[in-house]
Amino acid sequence: MEGLERIVLAHPFFAGLEAELGPLISGCARNHRFDPGQYLAHEGDPADEFFLIRHGKVALEILPPGQQPIVFSTEGEGAIVGTSWLVPPYRWRFDARAVELTRAIGIDARCLRDKCEADPRLGYAMMKRIAPILARRLTETRMQILDVYGKRAK
Amino acid sequence: MGAAAVADPFVPLPYRVGRVRRETRDITTLELTPVAGDRPDFQPGQFNMLYVFGVGEVAISVSGDPAVDGGYIHTVRDVGAVSGAIAKLHAGATVGVRGPYGTPWPVEAADGGDVVFVAGGLGLAPLRPAIYHVLRRRDRYGRVVLLYGTRSPADILFRQELERWRRRLDLEVLVTVDRADAGWRGDVGVVPRLIGRAGFDPHGTVGMVCGPEVMMRFTATALHDAGVANDHIYVSMERNMKCAIGLCGHCQFGPDFVCKDGPVMRYDRIADILTVREI
Numbered sequence: 001m002e003g004l005e006r007i008v009l010a011h012p013f014f015a016g017l018e019a020e021l022g023p024l025i026s027g028c029a030r031n032h033r034f035d036p037g038q039y040l041a042h043e044g045d046p047a048d049e050f051f052l053i054r055h056g057k058v059a060l061e062i063l064p065p066g067q068q069p070i071v072f073s074t075e076g077e078g079a080i081v082g083t084s085w086l087v088p089p090y091r092w093r094f095d096a097r098a099v100e101l102t103r104a105i106g107i108d109a110r111c112l113r114d115k116c117e118a119d120p121r122l123g124y125a126m127m128k129r130i131a132p133i134l135a136r137r138l139t140e141t142r143m144q145i146l147d148v149y150g151k152r153a154k
Numbered sequence: 155m156g157a158a159a160v161a162d163p164f165v166p167l168p169y170r171v172g173r174v175r176r177e178t179r180d181i182t183t184l185e186l187t188p189v190a191g192d193r194p195d196f197q198p199g200q201f202n203m204l205y206v207f208g209v210g211e212v213a214i215s216v217s218g219d220p221a222v223d224g225g226y227i228h229t230v231r232d233v234g235a236v237s238g239a240i241a242k243l244h245a246g247a248t249v250g251v252r253g254p255y256g257t258p259w260p261v262e263a264a265d266g267g268d269v270v271f272v273a274g275g276l277g278l279a280p281l282r283p284a285i286y287h288v289l290r291r292r293d294r295y296g297r298v299v300l301l302y303g304t305r306s307p308a309d310i311l312f313r314q315e316l317e318r319w320r321r322r323l324d325l326e327v328l329v330t331v332d333r334a335d336a337g338w339r340g341d342v343g344v345v346p347r348l349i350g351r352a353g354f355d356p357h358g359t360v361g362m363v364c365g366p367e368v369m370m371r372f373t374a375t376a377l378h379d380a381g382v383a384n385d386h387i388y389v390s391m392e393r394n395m396k397c398a399i400g401l402c403g404h405c406q407f408g409p410d411f412v413c414k415d416g417p418v419m420r421y422d423r424i425a426d427i428l429t430v431r432e433i
Contacts, residue, residue: 061336071334074342076351099339139372143344144332148366149275149305 004029008105011052012078013129021122028111034058034098040081041096048090049106050082056102061095072144073137074099083130085109163399166205166250169193171243172225178309180232181276182241183217186251187225196220197258198283199390199418203398204228204240205250212236213395215280215417216254221290226251229279229311255398257418259284259362260388267358268296270382272373274345274365275304278311280390280417281364285319292324299326299352303345303369306331307338326353345369346376356381363421364390371428374421384422391416391424408433 005026009017014025032051034040040051040058051058057076061069072094075081081096081104090109116123172185186204187193196202196216205211212234218227232241243249261284269288273281288295300319304310310329320327328348330341341348345365361377363370370389377387393405393412400414408427410416427433 057341059336059342069336071336071338071342074340076341097336140344140347143346143368143372146368147305147332148368149309149332 004031004105007031007054008052011054011105013052013080017125018121021119021125024115024119024122025107025112028108028115029105030108032102032104032106034102034104036098036100038098039095040098040102040104041092043092043095045092046090047082047084047092048109050080050085050109051096051104051106053077053079053081054103054105056104057099058102058104059097059099061097063095069095073140080133083134085113086130163252164397166203166211166252168248169225169251171245171247171249174243174245177229177311180241181229181311182232183227183229183279184240184243185218185225185227186249188251189248192223193225194254196226196254196283198261198287199259199280200254200256201280201395201398201417202226202228202251202253202255203395204230204236205252206236206239206243207248207250209239210236211250211252211396212240213255213398213413214240215390217279217282219286220283221286226254229276229282231276252398255413257414257416259287259390259418260360261287264288264360264362265294266296267360268354269298270349270352270354270359270361270377271298271300272345272349272361272363272365272377273300273302274369274373275309276311277363277365277369277390278302281362282312282315284362289319289322289325296358297326297354298324299328299354301328301330301345301348301352303330303332303348303365305333307334307340328352344372346373349373349376349380359386361387362418363387367392367428374425384425385420387421388418389421389424390418 005022008026008029009022059071060073061071063069168189169186175183201213201215203211204214214228217229230240232238359382361382363373374387391412395413396402396404398413400411405412
């Protein structure tokens with residue numbers, strides 16, 4: 001097993017992945033290092049890559065017009081940043097900024113999408129990992145929208 | 155007429171407001187000292203009925219250290235007529251106090267195992283006496299974790315104390331906020347997310363959860379999903395308490411009265427009715 005493949009498969013996102021799918025994924029992967037303040041992605045940019053965070057912290061933020069950016073989530077070690085690569089038109093829906101020195105594995109989205117189309121086993125393995133994350137984030141977003149710590153709540 | 159009169163449970167005793175601390179834009183902590191005599195002992199998790207003369211009475215959990223003599227410490231959020239009046243009190247004012255009432259956090263039953271405190275917003279205040287208790291007897295417990303979530307960095311309650319606790323080597327403290335500006339270097343996200351990052355052995359762990367009811371439901375589910383047994387999870391319920399002694403029924407919650415069967419309740423006993431709209 002090559003070094004990068006070992007790193008990719010050691011990430012929690014790929015826990016339990018069939019060994020023979022490893023080379024397909026690592027073939028689309030590369031290492032990244034982001035300094036504090038450096039952006040991984042900007043809203044509206046093509047979502048041609050997503051990131052598996054190995055170390056550090058990434059703030060997901062939206063810039064309301066005329067205001068300072070609002071951070072609505074931070075993602076750390078073991079998380080993935082970016083799911084828009086799965087859904088047309090494949091564009092980032094938020095900015096992603098490294099809060100501290102962050103090391104990540106970037107996965108070339110077009111490369112992986114093509115491989116998922118060609119091999120449904122890989123596509124299913126990816127969806128099984130992405131869907132729970134989307135469901136969890138939807139639940140968390142609902143909780144944030146409820147503003148449970150607002151005046152009416154307690 | 156030789157026998158002493160029985161104290162009327164509806165008559166509050168006068169307490170003097172001592173130090174007042176503005177914690178956040180709408181949360182205030184007050185020290186209350188009895189005008190005469192000593193304050194009754196209380197257990198972590200219990201509450202008092204605080205009476206602002208001419209305004210009304212409201213149930214507020216004690217937020218101070220049960221092992222420290224003196225008065226009561228209460229932390230109040232300005233959300234209504236009475237709590238707003240309490241939050242505006244100054245040193246030297248007099249309030250009425252009835253209590254303490256209610257069931258405590260299971261700090262003794264948690265002996266020997268790991269303890270996870272999960273607080274949301276003002277919910278850190280009712281948990282603080284239990285945290286003091288556990289830290290005072292730290293050698294009796296396994297790993298101790300405090301997870302705290304609130305609305306924004308400006309809404310963090312007991313910030314200096316959280317920072318002091320965070321420096322301890324025998325306590326894991328994780329803090330998150332629901333939203334922040336770009337200057338915040340801490341975590342952003344809902345508090346149940348922190349459970350997966352905390353270091354504890356779910357087997358035998360006791361979870362104590364306090365915050366808005368929606369937050370407690372999500373948190374209890376997350377603790378359960380992490381392996382903590384439902385009968386080891388405790389939540390502090392809040393209902394409209396009036397008499398505080400189980401007579402009037404205002405705080406009825408299914409078969410229970412929150413004032414006397416709560417506020418601290420075991421999650422497995424109430425999980426099924428937590429989502430019933432009529433309750």
